[in-house]
Amino acid sequence: MARKLPPKDVVIVGLGWTGAILAHELTETGLDVVAIERGPWRDTATDFNIGYMQDELRYAVRRDLFLQPAQEAMTMRNTTSQTALPMRDYGSFLPGTGVGGAGVHWNGHTWRFWQSDFETKSHLTQRYGEGRIADLQVQDWGVTYDEMESAYDRFEYLCGISGKAGNLNGNIQEGGNPFESARKREYPLPPMQMPYAPTLFAEGAKSVGYHPFPTPSANLSKSYVNPLGIAMGQCTMCGFCERFGCANYSKSSAQTTILPLLMRKSNFEARCNSEVLQVNLDGAGKMAKGVTYIDSSGVEWEQPAEMVLLCAYGLHNARLMMLSKIGKIYDPQTGEGTVGRNYCYQTNAGIQLFFEDKNFNPFIASGACGQTVDDFNGDAFDHGSLDFVGGAGINCIPTNGRPIGFRPTPPGTPRWGSAWKKATKDNYLSTLGFSSQGSSYAARGNYLDLDPTYKDRFGRPLLRMTFDFPDNDIRMSHWVSDRMVEIAKALKPKQYVEARRNKSWNSVPYQSTHNTGGAIMGADPKTSAVNKYLQSWDVPNVFVIGASAFPQNAGKNPTGTVGALAFHAADAIRNQYLRNPGAALVQA
């Protein structure tokens, strides 16, 4: 029996990027807010110590900062005809845990989705006809890019994103991304200084007629003070971003941009090592009463609240809705139900170039310091004569030259022994890689639900993922891989090796922690779980914030859009919801 706590105005589940942004925004209005985080408290000097943060074995191989399957596992299968089995370890994607969430150990690529991304269905239908997307279940977001512009801007200025605008108020800017939708002002900081590898990649891409530009980066090109007055440092290019916390206050995270201020507010409280078991609903299932959580001693607590904000990782948001009976779980046979619908991922491929005479010094790196070609992303190019929709960004972002993980060798090299040692020595400095990060478009059979067999340590059903790459996305990826080969050939390596994307999805090798959907936003309660303000259609005092809201994923890293959605939802709560609490912001 849970012990009941004094009520709060707002309870936030998860204190990562979205939880921290919402907590900051809502405490500003005077609301009393508690965030419940299942992982530990983490801060820069105490947990990302400069003296040991670059421990590759601990953080990259053993994955010290991540969610462990013993705490929460998931089951997976490729199609509904299979029986899902639990993933014994996280591999293909690595969910975070702890204060700061996955925003602690991300690389820092910070994109805006485009106008055409937000209106995927209507845009593609209008341009190519309904038939082209007949096998897909793509949808519009219910918001437009123009509605999101200021929210993107606020997230970028909160973080101190380093980049070059390509489209300022409709005017194409030299050196930026000419395909992006219009932004109202420049990035807060100039792009990072480029190492040799992305510089060479950009030359090659230009030589075949493409338009490379500096990848927008949350690793800072200069020291910065954000609008909250919080100072960040210049990135030192140490090459320990992804899977690591930043010891230098130079990678944007909740810790480096919000928490110093948030944690000192008397109307905010963070409870760590406390896992929310469910959102509690009233008898009719129409309003949330709060949450029940369990602390690290195994004691259950009921936290009553006027509002519940699900700000966990997208997959966990979807599962918590299912466990709490908020909305109806999606059924791929009938197409009914919305929670779990349109689970999407990322369709990636790579290419590695081996040179004789180059020295890339790969250890001079940071998570998001590189060059991108967006000529073949989204709908930047005409798909009229092609057999797919969607696209991919081509990214040359050498994130690290770490001693355990970065050992490029050409095919045919033994996996161990003196020949392997010689090959790693010969190729360590002279190998260049780039990759395509492709859109992942929704399909009827790709979804999330609760596993009928496997349960977690509290006896709750595990999340079940049913996913395979849609044929459309595979065709897209191969076509973009052909474009990567063009760039590779222009660079004249002694050898290039492709890693193309093929069916079926395998949960073991790392691919991307860009899991999207499951609680998608939209204009129609029949096909979306939350409205355009991320408010649950079914339980209006619950908001669900994160990549869970993406109706499908673009060929870009999701964090920029996740951060923007957090500001977008915060504005809706502050300016609309609080005037009439408990009411739906959009009439179904």
Next chain:
Amino acid sequence: MKAIMKPSRIVAAVAALVVSAGIARAVELPFDQINAGRYQAALGDCAGCHTAPGGKPYAGGVSLETPFGTLVAPNITPDGATGIGTWSEADFRRALKQGIGHGGKRLYPAMPYTAYTKMTDSDVAALWAYFRTVQPVTNEVQSNRLPFPFNIRLLMAGWNWINFTPGDFKPDPKKTDEWNRGAYIVEAAGHCSVCHAPKSALGADKGGLTGTVLQGWFAPNITGNLHEGVGSWSAEEIVSYLKTGVGRGSIGSGPMREVIENSTSKMTDADLKAIAVYLKDLPASDKAAPTPVATDNPAMQTGARIYAVNCSACHNGDGSGQGALFPKLAGNSVVQQGDPTTLIHIVLAGSQGAVTAAAPTTPAMPSFAWRLTDQQVADVLTYVRNNWGNAAPPVAPDAVGKQRKNGS
């Protein structure tokens, strides 16, 4: 108005001021006095000792580790049983200006009556008026935890006879009003000498603000000395440091962190400027900059390598630091104090910067005690103290070992 007016009545009087402009004149004075008293409490940093971390304001409880033993700051809320609710204004004035508490009890000079004695009667009266408005809190504090014989309060009569000269602040007519205002804050309510003046064997100030060791830190020289003191700081840099915690590449931490957060960040710009003007004019100690340790000294050579691996990522290879985040080491007067206690403390234990409205980041340096030996700490500090134009005596490994043993 009687000064011992009950707090509730003052609140009522202030409320009356708000609702009825017609009688505003009658109550204007107490309101102003309470406001002025709140400011005096900030100048005097009363909260620094009398408010425990996370505790109720002024309810006591901060332990002060002195060379003679532990003292705990008492409850000074107007609670009758455990605070100063039964005191009169005269009691209060006598405590501040003579070091004699209610009922004739001798105070220990950890309560800086040696400085507060210089406060004007009107400032003391304002402070008293303000403390009457503070929320009374019942919190029994056992203040005197000194060992025998120091626990005998009467000994303080003798101590005072030797070390204490009661009396008001005397302005220097040859100086500007601004200078005199600065001197008044520094010497009276601000009680800067309590930390920054060298101490006699009896724990009394020996005069001057040339720095001294306390609580495992070295409170630096804040005279006009160009090398160790604030002589090379501009008045604006001093104001910025005191107001925001960040100035001239330095970030306030250690015991000064609390002073910045509770006291100096709440002072008016005019008062901070006056403090700066006064400090910069304080006669520089006669110490000249020493000759820097030669670059071919083995400690400098090893120190350079340790610095590159452990320190340069934040403080930069050229010691330039990064604004409000990482202190500048090159040309930093704190780095070049004759006594390296503060630097050793920071490297061994780490440290976190002050939080102020203007600089909320509170950046922190992690502890390196687990990673660097005494010799390595000494070498890297010798290097930092003698590179980029810095000059200071080398650091001995023994000094590091001693501090490590003492827990900092």
